[in-house]
Amino acid sequence: MSRFGIELPGLTLKNPIMPASGCFGFGKEYSQFYDLSLLGAIMVKATTREVRFGNPTPRVAETSSGMLNAIGLQNPGLDHVLQHELKWLEQYDVPIIANVAGSTIEDYEEVAETISRAPNVHALEINISCPNVKEGGIAFGTHPDTARELTEKVKKVSSVPVYIKLSPNVTSITEMALAAEEGGADGLTMINTLLGMRLDSRSGKPVIANKTGGLSGPAIKPVALRMVYEVSQKTALPIIAMGGVSDEMDVIDFISAGASAVAVGTANFVDPFVCPAIIEKLEDRLKEWEIEHIHDLKGRSWMDIGETAYHRT
């Protein structure tokens, strides 16, 4: 068996690497750089029921080792995503994780129900953690009861496994994870962005039109790693981790912290070839270290030696 094959609810991954939602569009742009079938999976951009333009520009700002974004869930809407974006992606041999967003629970239900029936959608990622929209988004991701209820409702209508995307902007992310688990989630994805801001020093005004934005990139990796470390010790749910991953060592760190697979966001902007590069270097590294399977490293940050749990096929 390969060093990489991973079975997660709904997902048979060739390798543990996938682009993170919102950082890869629906794949088209990156398909000019490499064959998307190389990827473990693709987390596509958030889809809402109706088409959305999103926030005014500027939508991004740079910070030390990070970036802020307030795209505001711009997307062409459910129908268009189904008929064009997901359809187009069918040519690739790669499972799609559809990112679902909305302003009300009903929105989430409707998008989840419909999009989960697309043939190449193997799992849903429920975005209850977008910091950049006024309604919905993060509001669902900061109250355990709301998160539990939303998870239950989405689970009822989805025909594929449901992953809940957690927000780091909470006092206890473990509490949120447990609420999702109680609601019947099949897995967790974490973390979404940290709420932050940048000012233009000369004018004193926010650089981003939406004023605040979500912080991503290497700057947040220590926070993401700590959260995966905490949550993976308290829940049995598999975790797809993200937050500042830009090389194979970052992937190893998140797997060591307890993640089952890893998503790459901001790093795609810095280097559009980063995902296949990581896959290759990760394989080399495991060979060099004589690790048979990436999951032999899983959770070793907190497990005693020998205790390493295998979640492999």
Add this chain to the structure above:
Amino acid sequence: MSRFGIELPGLTLKNPIMPASGCFGFGKEYSQFYDLSLLGAIMVKATTREVRFGNPTPRVAETSSGMLNAIGLQNPGLDHVLQHELKWLEQYDVPIIANVAGSTIEDYEEVAETISRAPNVHALEINISCPNVKEGGIAFGTHPDTARELTEKVKKVSSVPVYIKLSPNVTSITEMALAAEEGGADGLTMINTLLGMRLDSRSGKPVIANKTGGLSGPAIKPVALRMVYEVSQKTALPIIAMGGVSDEMDVIDFISAGASAVAVGTANFVDPFVCPAIIEKLEDRLKEWEIEHIHDLKGRSWMDIGETAYHRT
């Protein structure tokens, strides 16, 4: 009048720059580099009732544009701080802000009462946000009711104004700020470190002996700035801001976000001369921009033009 003179509860500051607690010891080491009387104030290392050794080493780790620390409130204890450290600092013409920590409310009360009587202690900073100790610390800083109660109790016994140091590891920092305000706080200091971790990629084990640590430095500036921006719009309390400040532009950003003064932490490790350098460059910058007083910039990120509130003498 100078561009810099600032009156805050208990504090007459020559300028808005002070070293942050824990990043400057009790000043002795930095006194070999420059005259401590140049500083607006000094926030000294956390003091507990009894002497503490703190956590095992390694206690620090580097991250992208940041660092993690888990010193664990090492300090020589209340008596020694009073008799030696604060005594020694009396030779300088600089107000001291004493950082108070403990495991129980009684601890805080006892340290606050005693230390607030030291002649050069002009204000207390109540550390309810240290992420690196098992008892007390952050526990007080993540529940509004506890924070309110602690503030009330400390206020009763302190003979100088009380600033509450807020933790960023909460869902709503505004809620915590309002709890402190209700408890009678005279001001806020924010932010303490974000809880994070680093793993040694080869072994998969935490680099820091305490496993997790507090993230500081430029990486967290966007989060700190956002929090000051939020809190300053909701409370009338003056804010001493910190989080990734390393040059005069960072200071301007925090003042623009709504802070009254600014503390410099991690940057002291990168450049021990950073505080006086910032003071000088800040003065030059204000001259160049023809700003009469630093507080003319205060809160301009969210205030309408013309609305700028002056908190000056």
Add this chain to the structure above:
Amino acid sequence: MIGHQNMKIVSHESIAADIYELVLEGELTKRMTSPGQFVHIKVTTGNDPLLRRPISICSIDPDLNQFTMLYRVSGSGTRVLAERATGASVHVLGPLGNGFPVDYLKHGERALLVGGGIGVPPLYELSKRLTERGVHVTHILGFQTEKAVFYKKEFEALGDTYIATVDGSYGTKGFVTDVADQLSFQPDAYYTCGPAAMLKAVEAKFKDINGFISMEQRMGCGIGACLACVCHVAGDESNLLYKKVCSDGPVFKSGEVVL
């Protein structure tokens, strides 16, 4: 097609106040064909600064496998770039976006090229291409002040060149549109790049002729994936249509998008 390469710095010098001319060498140059396209530069390894910087292609030398960019030092990234020495390399992704259509004008027709500040560079390769086709080219270049003026001689070698400075220290005092007011001819098309306010003024002034406008916007990916750089489509009442500056632009037809 977009490519990427670690390109060698073959020359790097300051040519005006805070303005640097950087010449890079490498095979990637072969892909650069359309003036007005840009490259996305990683100014240094490491995570600070993290993002790439979009910089226009100013001139292309396919024989030497070299291209030139001009940039202004303004923030953290360009400051670091300015310190990189000849012989070092920077990572380049490009060419990106759609450039100015060179073949829109025929031999003998008149093009007006209007550039403002750091919007001037892409007009240089454009002007070379247009004059090669026998198009008559007139340049109006706006700068803040005399010290900020660059590439005056280079443009003069290709066609009439008028300079405006805001403080009047050089050329006409005022804006590029002040110079345009005095033009003795009606151009067949205009090409412009510069600050948003200038683009608006130019579009308004020449509303009767066709123009090509190069836009700026803060970018994430530079390749059309992140939706950081969108602008609204002109006349779209739904406000739901958009174009991406990085991949649909940076050059748009006049009247195509909301400036």
Add this chain to the structure above:
Amino acid sequence: MIGHQNMKIVSHESIAADIYELVLEGELTKRMTSPGQFVHIKVTTGNDPLLRRPISICSIDPDLNQFTMLYRVSGSGTRVLAERATGASVHVLGPLGNGFPVDYLKHGERALLVGGGIGVPPLYELSKRLTERGVHVTHILGFQTEKAVFYKKEFEALGDTYIATVDGSYGTKGFVTDVADQLSFQPDAYYTCGPAAMLKAVEAKFKDINGFISMEQRMGCGIGACLACVCHVAGDESNLLYKKVCSDGPVFKSGEVVL
């Protein structure tokens, strides 16, 4: 006294597998007097890597105003440092800490210097100073493998030099203590620097004589303010006493602190 300076790189080369020799020039050298002290280096401007790196002073040339450090490329900071070219400058804070006492031994006495891996460099200036005083110096230097061996000739010029490699590819196979077992004389004092396990083994082996041990610890400030680098004091039952490696050390007397 501690100073700080942007120092110029006058020479920078690889001398063994992943080991670089860096020579820096500047007035700050004048303050460097005690072997075993270290400097705190900011390898590049910008925030990544953020912290300074502690590196020992390997040799000092007061006439040329130059000092040498040897370092191993292991993580992000040293990787960036290795790319810095001659002519560039790095910011140096130092000299820091307390070095090895050179005057502990008298003319004719015998010193044993035991270094492991990247703990070897500070022993070089120490050995020069000791031999200048007429102290007889013997070196035992441990490395992982032949390719990692450096400064063998330099040490041989000063006194007997024995090399141990873990894989046996050079010198004695095994650890420095394996060489020490075979020593034909009893030194009057030992000086050692290297990995913690080695320091412990050396202290245990020579428990009857005085030694000076240079410690390593992760640092924040490097000047004694942040309490990142503390160690326990030997024999302290309260477990409350501590020493700071950066400012009380890095060199401690044998038996002074818990290794």
